[in-house]
Amino acid sequence: MQDKKTPERSIQRRTFLKGAALGLAATALPSRDAEASIWEAFFQKHFREMSEAEIRKVIGRLEQEYEQKYKKKITVGIEKPLPGVLFGYGLDLSRCIGCRRCVYGCVDENNQSKDPQIHWITVLRFKKGEKWVDLEESEKYYNPSAVPEEEYFYMPVQCQQCENPPCVRVCPTQATWKDEDGIVVIDYNWCIGCRYCMAACPYGARRFNWTDPGRKTEELNTETHYLGNRPRFKGVVEKCTFCIQRTRKEPGRYPACVEACPVGARKFGNLLDPMSEIRYAIEHKRVFRLKEDLNTNPKFYYFFAYGG
């Protein structure tokens, strides 16, 4: 039996070696274009310091890189904040059933790594009647056969898009900033991966790519934004951007989590528009914001539409 196996194995090994040698050659001797691209990526300037033409060039290079990597055309948008828009979010805790559809709707839309899993939304479960201000009583990994559960209630948490964001203040390279429409964004090509912002965020909203993000080509959302859901790299921080690729491109369009919610617990809109849904909720419901004592001034409002 062993005799039979030996030649087969040696062939396998030879093919493997050949493949490995080719692979090594490919990394050791990159084609001229690839090498130029590496240097261009290395010397790429801060997003906000680039001219329109420079940005176009970067987008071209990125789209080319993504196409090589994923064998699929991915468009990278650079839509700017719309004048007169300040995005705000509302979450009706009396409606949320803890189904986590928002969590996975967000992952589908925003090209997070699926292996290992990265979620931008965390749903916390609290036992009714227990204290819940300190969040320490919450359960993140609840796994019942069906939701909602009689004796529990739920609170989804994601980036609160603070008006006074501690993460932006601490970033040593200005790789993260608050844009004019109130969205806190990250330039994944400028982030050095020091994770100071993660230590500073009071809402556990920031995620780090501890390894190369694992996402299959067929699962990729090809409509992306430079500051949003474009495919990320190992070693950089990412977070919720209110689906910047949707909300900036088509005014009025909802983020994916709002669309995914089966009970309508999620509201989204322009805080500067007095007729918007979010303004209605803030003006007519009992709203609160998470950890208001820290003065971060979130634009993410929790409220109770009805008792219970």
Place this chain on the structure above:
Amino acid sequence: MKNLIRNFFIAGRQVLIGDKTYYAWIAFLSVFILLGLSAYVDQLHRGLITTAMRDQASWGLYISNFTFLVGVAAAAVLLVIPAYLYNFKPIKEIVLFGELLAITAIIMCILFIMVDMGRPLRVWHILPFIGSMHFPSSLLAWDVVVLNGYLAINTIIVFYVLYQLSIGKEYKMSVIGPLIILSIPWAVSIHTVTAFLYNGLSARPFWNASILAPRFLASAFCSGPAIMLILFQLIRKKSDVEIDDRAIFKIAELIAYAMGLNLFLLGAEAFKEFYSGTIHSYPIEYLYFGLHGKTALVPWIWSATILNITAFFLFLFPRTRENFTTLNIGCIFVIIGVYIEKGMGLIVPGFVPDTLGEIYEYIPTTSEIVITMGIWALGAMLYTVLLKFAVPIYTGKLRFEMKEQKSYKASPS
């Protein structure tokens, strides 16, 4: 120019000369450096997933070591103050070796930051002018300024003094005096800024206590001098450098005061946290007693506390601090005690429970430990090599030649 090259070779040869113990020591360190390097290559390749850090506890062993070493670097100043301000001769002679330690510690700090970065090649983004340093908003930007400044000040002082000695001249206080005076507040600043780095985060109640910076300084003035006391004894034994016992005992006495202050500040913090018992006390509860059955740090922090208290008494009584056996036990106790307290004992509870109340218990992986040991080995090697130049120059055995330069100037052709 010819002279410079020759002097360079004279200096370079120093590294190669040594007894068997020296070669064995260098070989021993090289093993750890290579192991650390290979683990780092793997970390670069696979990402920081090779560590035990995760989103819940996003800093760990690397940042802990960084914090401890900033303290060691800052403590060099403890020797500078009495040496120059009060002109306490026995210490003045050996300040040089403390400053070499500060240089080594800062370089190790920079390495620990580098291995902790997700994208180390982008480090230039943090620099002013060529990058986009977020100054003065980010305390990390401040840290870049003060740490590099401190490195520069100490390097200039040390190399100026060594160079003057090597050509047989006395160094001029008018040249380095202002730098030495500047290095005193600067040393305080590196540790204060590093404390503020954590202190300013309202999201982390464990760090968001105004006592943090004073505690940092007090503990640094224990661990740094303790390391130096051990090094002085080794240098004294291994070379012709004479270090007065009085200097050693004086430093030991200073450690006693610093440790007393450190324990007092710890007590003040413990009282506030445990007596008020708010939800912001969870991290310190986790540290000292464990939380929800998670007790990884508990044995460590109690060991540290006991070691620190024991060392305090060893250094407090003249009889035990002037006995080299008890003195060295005290030094080792202080080093281990502060390493735990100002390392993992400070960083990890900042993340436990995390900001959404989750308890993720961080325990470093082998890869992290191997890289950490590699940096320590590299630091030890750097200090050894620096001593290889500094000691013979200091004792007068190594002198550079300056004759040719003079003759060249005298007879221009």
